[in-house]
Amino acid sequence: MSGRDAVISRIRRSLGVAEDEATRRLTVARRLETAPVAPQPAQAQSSPAERFDLFREKAEAVSATVTRVASPGEVPTEIADYLRGQNLAPRIRRGADPRLGAMPWKSVPTLEVWAGPSDGNDPVGLSHALGAAAETGTLFVTSGADNPTTLNFLPETHIVVVAAEDIEASYEATWQRLRTTHGKGTMPRTVNLISGPSRSGDIEQTILLGAHGPKRLHIIVVG
Amino acid sequence: MGDSSHSRPRVGLLVTCLVDAMRPTVGFAAVDLIEKAGCEVDVPAQTCCGQPAYNSGDRDGARLLAEAVIAAFEPYDYVVAPSGSCAAMMKQHYPGLFADDPHWHARAERFSAKVFELVSFLVDVRGMTGVEASYSGKVTYHDSCSGLRELGVREQPRKLLGSVAGLEITEMKDADVCCGFGGAFCVKYPDISNAIVGKKADNIIASGAQTVLAGDLGCLMNMAGKLARDGSKVKARHVAEVLAGMTDRPAIGESE
Amino acid sequence: MDITSPSFKENATRAIGDKSLQKALGNVERGFIYKRAKAVAAVPAFETLRDAARDIKNHTLAHLDLYLEAYADKVAATGGHVHFAETAADARDIVLDICRRVEAKTVTKGKSMITEEIALNDHLEKNGITTVETDLGEYIIQLRGEHPSHIIAPAVHLNKEQIEADFRRVHDKLPPERNLDEPVALLGEARAVLRERFLAADVGITGANFLVAETGTSIIVTNEGNGDLTQILPRVHIVVASIEKVVPTLEDASAILRVLARSATGQEMSVYTTLSTGAKRSGDPDGPDEYHVVLLDNGRSAMLGTPFEDMLRCIRCGACMNHCPVYQVVGGHAYGWVYPGPMGSVLTPTLIGVDKAGHLPNASTFCGRCESVCPMRIPLPKMMRHWRENAFARHLTPPSERSGLGVWKFLARRPALYALATGIAVRAMALLKPKGGRFRTLPFASGWTRHRDLPAPEGRTFQAMWKDRKAGK
Numbered sequence: 001m002s003g004r005d006a007v008i009s010r011i012r013r014s015l016g017v018a019e020d021e022a023t024r025r026l027t028v029a030r031r032l033e034t035a036p037v038a039p040q041p042a043q044a045q046s047s048p049a050e051r052f053d054l055f056r057e058k059a060e061a062v063s064a065t066v067t068r069v070a071s072p073g074e075v076p077t078e079i080a081d082y083l084r085g086q087n088l089a090p091r092i093r094r095g096a097d098p099r100l101g102a103m104p105w106k107s108v109p110t111l112e113v114w115a116g117p118s119d120g121n122d123p124v125g126l127s128h129a130l131g132a133a134a135e136t137g138t139l140f141v142t143s144g145a146d147n148p149t150t151l152n153f154l155p156e157t158h159i160v161v162v163a164a165e166d167i168e169a170s171y172e173a174t175w176q177r178l179r180t181t182h183g184k185g186t187m188p189r190t191v192n193l194i195s196g197p198s199r200s201g202d203i204e205q206t207i208l209l210g211a212h213g214p215k216r217l218h219i220i221v222v223g
Numbered sequence: 224m225g226d227s228s229h230s231r232p233r234v235g236l237l238v239t240c241l242v243d244a245m246r247p248t249v250g251f252a253a254v255d256l257i258e259k260a261g262c263e264v265d266v267p268a269q270t271c272c273g274q275p276a277y278n279s280g281d282r283d284g285a286r287l288l289a290e291a292v293i294a295a296f297e298p299y300d301y302v303v304a305p306s307g308s309c310a311a312m313m314k315q316h317y318p319g320l321f322a323d324d325p326h327w328h329a330r331a332e333r334f335s336a337k338v339f340e341l342v343s344f345l346v347d348v349r350g351m352t353g354v355e356a357s358y359s360g361k362v363t364y365h366d367s368c369s370g371l372r373e374l375g376v377r378e379q380p381r382k383l384l385g386s387v388a389g390l391e392i393t394e395m396k397d398a399d400v401c402c403g404f405g406g407a408f409c410v411k412y413p414d415i416s417n418a419i420v421g422k423k424a425d426n427i428i429a430s431g432a433q434t435v436l437a438g439d440l441g442c443l444m445n446m447a448g449k450l451a452r453d454g455s456k457v458k459a460r461h462v463a464e465v466l467a468g469m470t471d472r473p474a475i476g477e478s479e
Numbered sequence: 480m481d482i483t484s485p486s487f488k489e490n491a492t493r494a495i496g497d498k499s500l501q502k503a504l505g506n507v508e509r510g511f512i513y514k515r516a517k518a519v520a521a522v523p524a525f526e527t528l529r530d531a532a533r534d535i536k537n538h539t540l541a542h543l544d545l546y547l548e549a550y551a552d553k554v555a556a557t558g559g560h561v562h563f564a565e566t567a568a569d570a571r572d573i574v575l576d577i578c579r580r581v582e583a584k585t586v587t588k589g590k591s592m593i594t595e596e597i598a599l600n601d602h603l604e605k606n607g608i609t610t611v612e613t614d615l616g617e618y619i620i621q622l623r624g625e626h627p628s629h630i631i632a633p634a635v636h637l638n639k640e641q642i643e644a645d646f647r648r649v650h651d652k653l654p655p656e657r658n659l660d661e662p663v664a665l666l667g668e669a670r671a672v673l674r675e676r677f678l679a680a681d682v683g684i685t686g687a688n689f690l691v692a693e694t695g696t697s698i699i700v701t702n703e704g705n706g707d708l709t710q711i712l713p714r715v716h717i718v719v720a721s722i723e724k725v726v727p728t729l730e731d732a733s734a735i736l737r738v739l740a741r742s743a744t745g746q747e748m749s750v751y752t753t754l755s756t757g758a759k760r761s762g763d764p765d766g767p768d769e770y771h772v773v774l775l776d777n778g779r780s781a782m783l784g785t786p787f788e789d790m791l792r793c794i795r796c797g798a799c800m801n802h803c804p805v806y807q808v809v810g811g812h813a814y815g816w817v818y819p820g821p822m823g824s825v826l827t828p829t830l831i832g833v834d835k836a837g838h839l840p841n842a843s844t845f846c847g848r849c850e851s852v853c854p855m856r857i858p859l860p861k862m863m864r865h866w867r868e869n870a871f872a873r874h875l876t877p878p879s880e881r882s883g884l885g886v887w888k889f890l891a892r893r894p895a896l897y898a899l900a901t902g903i904a905v906r907a908m909a910l911l912k913p914k915g916g917r918f919r920t921l922p923f924a925s926g927w928t929r930h931r932d933l934p935a936p937e938g939r940t941f942q943a944m945w946k947d948r949k950a951g952k
Contacts, residue, residue: 003565010780025545035693035727037734138748143763145762150712185693192754193753198704198751203666210670211704212708279880369845406844445931478914
């Protein structure tokens with residue numbers, strides 16, 4: 001008997017159920033298919049008009065910085081300004097995301113832009129989020145050549161671009177967006193839900209930023 | 224009681240074994256308050272609600288005692304105890320003891336529905352909004368765990384205490400945190416119990432109150448014993464004594 | 480790890496006398512209790528969210544066989560490998576086999592209580608594989624040769640001076656004159672040291688907070704980002720998770736996430752919630768080449784359909800221990816095995832036996848604060864009582880307690896005799912009553928009078944006085 005059979009049959013014995021109970025199978029299949037949404041708190045039900053403000057409030061509450069620009073064309077300048085303001089070198093690494101690729105990087109000649117995953121030597125990573133959930137200021141970043149996961153964690157500063165229209169009210173709404181882009185039940189290798197920069201409270205319960213991941217998280221909302 | 228009292232609810236007082244043996248004053252205070260709330264009080268022959276057995280894992284023993292309590296108190300309209308933990312035992316835990324016996328389970332359910340902790344009975348059931356009593360000085364109220372978390376006793380004692388002339392309530396830090404008594408726990412794990420009640424005593428003293436009140440005698444004896452050992456002058460009394468105006472007796476652990 | 484639960488009482492006494500530990504435990508209140516209360520108060524619907532989370536787990540547990548099959552099939556379909564492990568030993572061997580096959584020399588680890596439960600580090604080390612804990616707290620205690628004293632704050636028993644001393648001892652290539660006075664300096668040093676370890680590791684091992692049946696996904700929740708570096712940099716990612724971590728859908732995981740961080744640290748959401756599905760895809764520039772999930776039973780399937788089934792809802796937030804008056808004074812190590820506090824007092828006897836862990840479910844005042852804060856509404860005191868009943872039925876209760884209970888029960892069932900006996904005892908105590916109104920020592924009550932005075936009885940029993948009053952005396 002395989003480990004799987006042994007464990008599964010022991011569970012069935014404890015539950016007092018048989019393998020072929022059609023009602024149970026139907027219940028499970030239906031739940032996996034319909035993915036019902038549990039009751040949500042009020043903060044997960046913001047209207048489109050409230051959404052950006054709530055997102056910003058929540059992200060800032062967890063020590064991220066948030067700025068908003070009108071169009072993708074303004075992103076390179078905004079990044080250069082941000083890095084200057086933080087006294088950081090104007091050198092960033094980004095993935096192959098076409099939305100990032102289409103931005104006018106040459107308009108800011110001082111900014112050095114590299115593409116590809118990080119080996120740990122990049123001071124600043126740039127990603128484009130799939131979307132965000134306003135309820136807790138949480139970004140959803142998916143892995144792939146477009147947005148290598150290493151960029152989210154190795155650089156000390158992480159800059160994330162998200163389209164204003166992609167900010168949803170709740171986690172559940174963002175999963176629906178993911179299902180639309182990737183197909184139901186299909187996931188990219190990694191989905192990172194990011195709520196603020198890295199931190200640890202392991203030394204005397206004092207919260208310090210930048211434990212292993214980024215010390216700074218800067219969010220640029222476009223549109 | 225005369226015939227004229229037929230319209231008045233009949234209350235069976237479960238005095239609790241600790242009050243019975245250690246501090247009858249609390250029992251008389253309870254009788255007085257229940258009578259003031261328009262009820263007739265009786266005290267059937269009784270021993271214990273069975274909690275010591277129940278918490279020691281002796282479910283059968285607890286069940287035997289529960290049967291005796293139910294039988295003794297069945298005739299009354301209400302069953303009231305001046306203790307959150309004994310009341311919670313009877314109200315929340317009795318039916319579960321009879322889960323495998325439909326007849327007794329139904330009996331226990333009917334019984335449990337009639338059980339109340341003293342102060343919540345006065346306020347929630349009888350609608351009492353104040354008392355005519357006086358007590359001078361600052362008091363702080365400790366929320367005993369079972370009363371608080373199993374029966375929702377929190378505002379009721381504070382409300383009635385607010386009507387006591389001369390009494391000022393000052394809240395201590397962590398009033399809702401356990402005092403470390405825990406029945407047999409305090410003698411089975413004395414060092415842990417002591418560390419917990421030590422914090423409680425510090426909070427009581429830091430509140431600046433001259434008296435600590437609570438609704439359970441076990442907690443009160445624990446706190447009074449620790450305060451005394453630490454050399455504190457803070458007195459400990461059952462909340463019923465203050466509400467009934469029966470504070471001429473020495474406080475818990477004090478001499479005449 | 481060595482089990483010291485049988486000497487819980489002695490462990491506790493030692494812990495209470497340890498000034499440095501007591502100082503560190505003071506941080507639990509500041510770090511957890513206050514923040515949780517604030518986070519919960521900010522969500523008016525929090526009680527509804529708890530109900531929803533409980534219902535999801537109850538539904539899942541009732542269909543656990545089917546959800547596990549769906550999950551395992553989905554992992555396989557996305558290029559991952561699922562290994563079912565019936566016992567801790569099975570799980571250790573599965574992990575070791577994978578590490579050997581890929582010729583791993585160094586393994587990095589994200590914080591995982593389940594690998595503590597199966598004592599994985601020892602097993603790998605014995606077989607020549609270096610394991611590096613990467614959560615800051617776990618790293619600190621690994622340097623000290625200790626085990627976690629808290630399920631989400633493993634080093635909560637330590638003060639920064641102790642951590643500084645350990646760093647100076649172990650990081651001996653760094654300049655001795657460096658300043659490590661502030662926690663931020665300690666963090667910076669750990670970050671730099673561990674960054675090299677992350678980049679050099681062959682295998683990364685994490686636990687899982689959730690396994691999603693719908694998508695074959697494992698989810699970890701962290702604040703530091705160490706779990707992510709553990710799982711994206713090495714060639715192989717191994718997830719070790721117990722079977723009850725499965726939930727049906729992403730929606731279900733989301734609903735439970737809403738109560739998890741709020742209950743644990745008082746955050747609305749932890750910084751990183753990371754979903755991993757399979758190995759890296761063709762075209763992915765980073766991520767592991769292999770993805771394995773070791774699904775551990777280790778006695779859990781036997782808890783289903785028993786009074787302990789509710790315990791399988793536990794999401795390991797730590798709120799029960801943060802709010803436990805006993806944990807607050809003894810700390811986690813006193814409990815003597817992997818899981819401390821109320822959740823441990825329920826779980827540990829199922830995993831190591833109530834004969835060894837019998838103290839744990841007894842060392843509770845039944846104050847109920849754990850249950851009142853448990854996001855999954857697990858009736859922890861009720862289950863501790865079940866263990867007491869189990870121990871009593873198996874005659875594991877100490878003989879002195881048993882005989883005392885026997886005498887008391889004999890009397891308590893005979894009201895007349897009881898009245899006589901209490902009447903005599905109370906009068907005797909009243910006769911002995913010292914002038915102050917309380918006993919400082921009393922031979923049969925030393926457990927009480929060691930630390931407290933015992934208030935003396937007033938002199939007669941209430942029932943005797945009531946009889947007199949009814950008789951008009």
